[in-house]
């Protein structure tokens with residue numbers, strides 16, 4: 001039996017871009033649709049066989065797992081209804097950016113365990129990242145069973161670092177998509193046909209990421225292997241490295257995202 005099928009009833013409150021990507025991967029990885037209930041205002045079924053409701057079911061046994069997948073700004077709208085259906089056996093997982101564990105525990109005090117999870121969209125292919133924070137206690141195994149098919153799973157012990165992990169891995173795909181666009185635009189600006197430049201950029205980032213992920217060598221060493229002595233690549237690397245230009249840009253990028261996470265924590269407290 002697939003280990004996902006032993007988790008019991010799973011309710012997803014909100015199933016948009018992110019929770020929808022997680023659900024697609026879970027179903028692909030062997031989660032049967034029958035124990036899954038999705039609650040979303042549109043009532044659009046995310047997949048065949050998944051029970052989809054426009055409001056929280058009433059009078060049912062509390063779910064074993066309830067995942068909050070609404071926007072942080074909607075937490076106040078759903079919190080009372082969620083608190084009413086959470087039971088002492090419920091593992092509550094929140095993917096809300098910013099919203100702190102203490103806020104969740106205070107709102108959902110009946111839950112057996114409360115865990116923050118921060119996925120990214122490549123989980124849809126099983127090649128994402130899920131950062132986790134919380135004390136899942138006896139339900140830690142269930143959390144890991146659920147998250148493992150999505151990609152790399154990392155517990156973040158100190159919640160103060162969760163915003164940074166969110167900026168790096170949760171938001172990270174967006175930053176990399178910009179990088180791909182920037183490489184393609186640069187190639188096009190210098191004379192390549194735009195569509196061809198985009199194809200070259202996408203395939204290069206895909207291949208390089210795969211190489212970095214599968215190699216025992218550091219990205220710095222892999223870069224050195226590309227940069228033949230006296231060759232072209234070194235001249236390009238010199239531009240990125242001058243005054244730590246790329247690194248400085250990314251520090252500012254992560255700082256800005258992390259700062260917004262702290263604001264969102266305050267807004268949902």
Ligand SMILES: NC(=O)C1=CN([C@@H]2O[C@H](COP(=O)(O)OP(=O)(O)OC[C@H]3O[C@@H](n4cnc5c(N)ncnc54)[C@H](OP(=O)(O)O)[C@@H]3O)[C@@H](O)[C@H]2O)C=CC1
Nearest residue numbers: 014015016017018040041042069070071072095096097119
């Ligand atoms: N997008 C990303 O890459 C990541 C997002 N997150 C987090 O995921 C969460 C959702 O983001 P995202 O998926 O992008 O947003 P979406 O707007 O795509 O999804 C929001 C979902 O919430 C549902 N919803 C809205 N109001 C209610 C309500 N009252 N009751 C139940 N469901 C409701 C919507 O329903 P309907 O579909 O019917 O309109 C929709 O399914 C956020 O908290 C975000 O911080 C975390 C990591 C990465």
Ligand SMILES: O=C(O)[C@@H]1CCC=N1
Nearest residue numbers: 097166167170171172
């Ligand atoms: O932009 C956001 O707030 C969320 C967090 C990580 C990705 N999306």
